[in-house]
Amino acid sequence: MSYRSSKAYVGFKAVNGAIFIVLGAAIVWQVARVAGMRFEAIPGLILGAAMFALGAYRLTMMLRARA
Amino acid sequence: MSSETGRQELRRSVTPWGSYSWGYADVGADIFVALGLVIGVAGGATNIAFLFAGLVYVCVGLAYTELAAAYPVAGGGQYFVMRGLGDFLGFIAGWAVLLDFTIDITLFSWGCIGYLSHLPMLRILDAGSHPMIHFWVILALIAGLALLNVIGVRESTAFNGFVSAIDVFSETLILVLGFLFTFHPEILIHSMQTGWPNTFQLMNGISLAIISFVGLESISHAAEETNRPASIIPRTSISLILTILIFALAYSNLALGMQPWYPTPHDAHGHAQQFWAYLGSTQNQDKAVAVMASNIPYFGLLAAFYVPVFGATLLLISSNSGVFGSSRIAYSMSQFNLLPSIFKRVHRKFKTPVISIAVFCTLAAIELVFAALQGDFGYEFLGDLYAFGAAASYTLVFIALIALRIRDPLTPRKFMIPLNLKIKYKGEDVYFPLVGLIGFVGILAILVFVLLTHHIGRIAGPSWLLFGVAIYAIYRLRKKLPLFGSTPRDWSGDQVQILKNAGELELMDELVGKLKARDPNYKAKVL
Numbered sequence: 331m332s333y334r335s336s337k338a339y340v341g342f343k344a345v346n347g348a349i350f351i352v353l354g355a356a357i358v359w360q361v362a363r364v365a366g367m368r369f370e371a372i373p374g375l376i377l378g379a380a381m382f383a384l385g386a387y388r389l390t391m392m393l394r395a396r397a
Numbered sequence: 398m399s400s401e402t403g404r405q406e407l408r409r410s411v412t413p414w415g416s417y418s419w420g421y422a423d424v425g426a427d428i429f430v431a432l433g434l435v436i437g438v439a440g441g442a443t444n445i446a447f448l449f450a451g452l453v454y455v456c457v458g459l460a461y462t463e464l465a466a467a468y469p470v471a472g473g474g475q476y477f478v479m480r481g482l483g484d485f486l487g488f489i490a491g492w493a494v495l496l497d498f499t500i501d502i503t504l505f506s507w508g509c510i511g512y513l514s515h516l517p518m519l520r521i522l523d524a525g526s527h528p529m530i531h532f533w534v535i536l537a538l539i540a541g542l543a544l545l546n547v548i549g550v551r552e553s554t555a556f557n558g559f560v561s562a563i564d565v566f567s568e569t570l571i572l573v574l575g576f577l578f579t580f581h582p583e584i585l586i587h588s589m590q591t592g593w594p595n596t597f598q599l600m601n602g603i604s605l606a607i608i609s610f611v612g613l614e615s616i617s618h619a620a621e622e623t624n625r626p627a628s629i630i631p632r633t634s635i636s637l638i639l640t641i642l643i644f645a646l647a648y649s650n651l652a653l654g655m656q657p658w659y660p661t662p663h664d665a666h667g668h669a670q671q672f673w674a675y676l677g678s679t680q681n682q683d684k685a686v687a688v689m690a691s692n693i694p695y696f697g698l699l700a701a702f703y704v705p706v707f708g709a710t711l712l713l714i715s716s717n718s719g720v721f722g723s724s725r726i727a728y729s730m731s732q733f734n735l736l737p738s739i740f741k742r743v744h745r746k747f748k749t750p751v752i753s754i755a756v757f758c759t760l761a762a763i764e765l766v767f768a769a770l771q772g773d774f775g776y777e778f779l780g781d782l783y784a785f786g787a788a789a790s791y792t793l794v795f796i797a798l799i800a801l802r803i804r805d806p807l808t809p810r811k812f813m814i815p816l817n818l819k820i821k822y823k824g825e826d827v828y829f830p831l832v833g834l835i836g837f838v839g840i841l842a843i844l845v846f847v848l849l850t851h852h853i854g855r856i857a858g859p860s861w862l863l864f865g866v867a868i869y870a871i872y873r874l875r876k877k878l879p880l881f882g883s884t885p886r887d888w889s890g891d892q893v894q895i896l897k898n899a900g901e902l903e904l905m906d907e908l909v910g911k912l913k914a915r916d917p918n919y920k921a922k923v924l
Contacts (some may be wrong), residue, residue: 349569353576357650364582371673373444374582374654377646384639 342393350385356358406742417633420619423562423612423718425568426711430508431609432648433685434780436677441592443673444585446599447649447821451642453843454576456836457791458638459814460798462614465814466630467801468892469620469899472729474790474797476617479733481797481804483883485869488735490793492865494614494726496858497786498737501611501719502761503768504779506538511683511776512708515701519713525773532769536762537717543758546720549747560714567707568644574696575651575689585654588673592653599751601850604784604843605777611717611787614722616786631812648686652676657692679773684708719761724753734884737872756894771853780863781847781854788844789858795837796903803827807911808892809904 358378365371398408432443464477479487486643507524510531514522548735594602614632657672664678665672672692677684686710690700702756724740728750731740744751764782768775801808806825817828848855873880889912896905912919 335426346569349573353573357576357580360580361585364467365586368586370586373448373646374585376448376641377444377650380639380646383641387639392798 340392340395343388343395347385347388347392350381350388352385354380354382355383358379415901417561419636420612420615420634420637421564421640422711422714423615424610424637425561425564425644425771426505426570426708426715427609427611428568428645428648428697429512429686429708429712430504430780431606431645432652432689433677434683434777435606435649436652437679437682437777438594438598438605438677439671440594440598440677441589441604441653442594442602443677444589444649444653446602446606446895447645448488448608449603449643449839450610450843453607453836453839454610455638455642456832456839457610457636458602458613458616458809460794460830460833461616462631462634462638463619463810463812463814464801465617465634468625468895469617469626469630469806469809469896469901470620471618471624471657471725473614473617473726474794475715475726475730475735476733477801477854478790478793478797479735479883481800482793483881484733484735484879485881485883486793486797487733488730488869489862490790490797491726491730491735492862492869493786493790493793495723495865496861497725497783497790497829498719498723499613499760500764500779500783500786501722502542502716502758502777503535503764504537504783505716505719506535506542507768507776507779508762509538509709509712509716510534510655510682512687512705512712513589513682515705523856524775526685528769528772532765533685535765538713539758539761539765542561542717542720543754546717546724546754547744547747547749547751549749554619560711563707565640567704570696571649571686571690571693571700571704572644572647574693575655578694578696578874579655579692580651581654581656584656586652586914588653588671592671592673593739595664597850600846603775604850605780606645607787607840607843608783609680610641610782611783612718614726615718616727626899627809627811627904635833645763646691652685652834655689655692655756657840658697660693683776691785699798705901720754720758721759724750727753734873734876734878737868740862743864756895767857778853780849782857784843785847785851785854786860788840788847789862792837792844795833798830798833799837802830802833805888805892807889807908809907810861811904 332380355378361371361378362373365374436443457540468477468480470476475487475491478490479631509523511524513519521530522534523529530760560615566585620630623629653673654765655672661670661672662674675681676688684705687704690696690704693700727736727740730736731738732776740750740753742752764779768778769779803822806827812828813828814832816831818826818831822831870880893908896908
């Protein structure tokens with residue numbers, strides 16, 4: 331069994347992915363709530379979206395490894 | 398194993414995680430140095446500076462990934478540029494990378510001592526209050542690293558993997574707790590509105606932000622020691638690029654939008670200041686992440702001790718990789734007759750490149766002297782030169798990427814940068830990389846920003862290149878080798894050998910098939 335399909339690795343990826351999804355979504359929501367679509371919101375929105383995407387990517391990888 | 402050209406090959410034993418952590422150990426520490434420097438000049442636009450540099454970095458990272466997977470040999474930018482654009486420009490790229498490695502030794506040693514000085518019992522190491530002690534300790538550190546490298550002590554891949562795992566965990570923890578307990582979007586917006594810099598400062602900040610993404614040479618170093626690199630390198634380096642990018646964006650946004658746990662001290666003139674301004678002040682520039690972490694409620698109590706020690710360890714490892722990397726690049730350059738063979742000489746007992754180590758550590762010490770002479774701006778001076786070296790070598794790497802796509806379309810590229818334009822060139826199908834072109838424009842802009850805004854970098858950087866060109870010219874003329882031309886080499890034969898050594902036998906067969914289709918009399922000579 332490779333380390334990529336080990337229980338600990340898959341668990342770590344799942345937790346890590348979930349944290350980034352929640353954090354990314356929270357940042358997007360908070361920044362959008364306060365700044366709307368002003369210029370100053372752009373870096374915060376990009377950061378939140380990137381974190382969300384990284385989390386989703388890690389969760390997808392985890393699900394693929396489990397399958 | 399030796400190849401046809403007499404190049405020494407390294408054992409291929411690095412795993413995917415080893416390859417990732419090798420890169421992370423080099424690039425991951427950069428944010429510990431870059432954050433304070435960029436806030437110091439870009440102020441409220443720090444996140445924009447990191448965003449611009451980050452987008453360019455994604456293009457650079459993709460270019461390195463494609464090139465390292467297609468040409469898995471150590472040497473990095475210098476090798477790609479030499480192969481795509483010839484010996485002279487290959488030398489320029491390698492010499493610019495050497496500038497970065499020598500600065501890396503000094504800058505990261507400085508940062509290491511800076512982080513340690515955040516500990517209450519080691520305040521004596523602070524650059525601002527005890528500059529002479531600070532100077533001598535860094536000098537001793539550089540000498541110590543040189544000695545360790547001469548006797549052949551180097552962190553192992555397993556150690557790199559362990560440190561990288563702790564680093565990813567720690568940086569994530571700081572971010573999660575920081576965003577959870579201290580981040581207020583209102584403060585972020587306010588900081589951006591009140592601390593927005595002028596155009597000159599913004600350009601300066603963007604050029605310094607590229608520091609956060611330097612160290613991609615390690616991707617190609619890892620490629621030489623990874624089995625089947627065409628499959629493994631793209632997977633690990635794309636993950637590495639994303640992680641580094643997100644960390645840089647997250648730290649810069651958090652720094653601007655943070656409500657610190659402790660009241661922010663007044664500035665030197667007794668005026669109230671915002672937290673980001675405190676982070677970017679000269680007394681905190683070299684330990685910004687530690688100051689930030691210690692201002693997270695409750696966690697800050699632990700972070701005040703843990704993050705400085707941890708940051709110093711990371712920066713020490715990065716500094717060591719500068720010593721190791723410079724000797725390796727110089728070794729590679731001398732193998733291709735770009736530098737005198739003295740750089741290939743190894744110590745009789747320890748079998749390490751003692752001359753290279755001694756020369757480049759001495760240069761690092763000289764850079765330290767110049768930095769110390771700048772007073773409060775010593776750290777920024779080193780950052781200027783670091784940005785110049787990175788921008789100069791990355792610019793040439795983009796041109797090499799485009800040139801290699803045109804001149805060497807037969808080499809199989811298991812990973813290709815997305816968005817390509819298919820064209821015909823000399824009867825062959827060529828895929829012109831549009832992302833490479835965008836990256837080239839971006840990094841060229843950063844190089845122009847460096848030259849426009851870094852009053853020392855614009856003199857010291859080109860002076861370094863001129864100094865190198867003089868050494869190169871004397872060496873090539875004495876050896877009766879072409880000065881601006883290239884030594885004739887059988888690149889196709891070399892490539893077949895490289896793919897065989899890498900264990901990429903399918904790709905090797907594919908290349909031999911293409912070469913035979915072009916020239917029916919072609920016979921591959923593989924050892």
